Amino acid sequence: MNEIDFILEQLKGLTAIDSPTGFTEYAAEHVMNVYKKMGYAPVQTAKGGIFIDLGGKNEEDAILLTAHMDTLGAMVHTVKSNGRLKLTPLGGLNPNNTEGENCRIYTRSGRIYDGTFQLIDASIHVNGEYNDTKRSFDTMEVVLDEDVYNKEGVEALGIRTGDIVCFDPRTRITDSGYIKSRFLDDKLSVAILMGYANYLQEQDIVPERRIYQHISVFEEVGHGCSYLPAPVSEVLAVDMGCVGEGLNCTERQVSICAKDSHGPYHYATVSALVAAAEEQGIDFAIDIYPHYGSDADAALDAGYDIRHALIGAGVYASHGYERSHIEGVRNTFELLKAYLD
Structure with missing residues (x-):
């Protein structure tokens, strides 16, 4: 199974499990089992999120990747x-x-x-x-x-x-590559993080930086990543990229957010993500999200001294019957590889 097929299989498994915010026990059990099968040792936090250490050499500049499994x-x-x-x-x-x-x-x-x-x-x-x-x-x-x-x-x-x-999520992947479902926000990104973890294991890669993942809960009510279980200097939220009038991103791209309703993301980190995308020829867009908050924002609100950024596959009709595309998944996955590897 190739990397994108693995991600899509994980997405279908996740959307089949009901997990509205505050009711994520079944989804958490599923996520724990997937990471264990990959060979990791996931740990469940007190409020129900999943924390995974992916390894890496430099612990002093560790990065946390976060996506949320709670939904509306x-x-x-x-x-x-x-x-x-x-x-x-x-x-x-x-x-x-x-x-x-x-x-x-x-x-x-x-x-x-x-x-x-x-x-x-x-x-x-x-x-x-x-x-x-x-x-x-x-x-x-x-x-x-x-x-x-x-x-x-x-x-x-x-x-x-x-x-x-x-x-009902009504998950469907069309012959033309479109991914339609409720709760792509943010189960699509959880699947992408699972895909990245699987990629490291299968390729036997030890990253230069220590990489942690946090599959959070309670993001939909604002406090998903309000606690960081390990010392990190940077939080990269992987969440849906906004698609709509006045924005640049399409469902086939990875969106790099420069600013949301909480304020600007860390300029140097955003610039580094843009540079990585340009160097690898990844199809991306830079956008400002007018009505949005992320787990990276929650970590800052909790008082952590971190750099923060936000990326994600383009998703149309957010909080409704949402739509993305396999190419958006691929570009998001490739940006993670380019930025972290």
């Missing part, structure tokens, strides 16, 4: 009197692009139920206000695929406030 999702806010569920979002889940999506409700007793997230009174032949109703968590609800019609019936199933609601 929801939680049961209220069991309604009619047997439907009102939700509250986990992270930046947007009701406008989750309407009509299938979902799963995980109860604390271990039972899992299916449902669909719909507008209240979702039949357009009945609801004359269907087109004019603003989609929000107050105007939408989960319709359970169970014969329940009141609050008591739902509670008898074991469903209650605080239960986790996960949405």
Whole structure:
């Protein structure tokens, strides 16, 4: 299996596991097992992230690569009197692009139920206000695929406030190379980091710098990489690159972020990434993300004295049904190799 095929297989394995922020135990177990099979000794942090030492010669200039396995999702806010569920979002889940999506409700007793997230009174032949109703968590609800019609019936199933609601990823890789799925942010980058770790093992490479990886959790709520388990001088967040009007990046490129909503990234590190991309002929774009924060930002906010940067494969329709491309994956992977090797 070549490097890109390995990454795509890891992506499909990851997106098949529900892991909204705060509910990442199953994904963490999967990630731990993948790294162990590669020959590494991953360690789980107290709040559930995975820390891996990839080795390297120079420990005084160690670098941490971080990507997050937590995704968007929801939680049961209220069991309604009619047997439907009102939700509250986990992270930046947007009701406008989750309407009509299938979902799963995980109860604390271990039972899992299916449902669909719909507008209240979702039949357009009945609801004359269907087109004019603003989609929000107050105007939408989960319709359970169970014969329940009141609050008591739902509670008898074991469903209650605080239960986790996960949405179908609908992962698909087209013949033309496009990768479509919910939660490419940031499971695509986790897969790329897995691919880089596998590359080092298979090629028996000992990097010049000590390299650590942190597969974080709670990034979607702002504190994924707020703790660094080892002394590092640089944090490189590998997260989705933004694609949209006013930006340069496409899904086929690797994006190098110069500035996000938290401020500029470290100028010398960004410049070094650009130089590495140019030297190796990697297809890249430099962009500024207007509404974005990364794990590298979280490390700075936590008070760490580090250089920080952000790269990632271009992803369109962020926080919705997202789309990237195999060439974007390849360019991101090649930039990691060029910068770190």
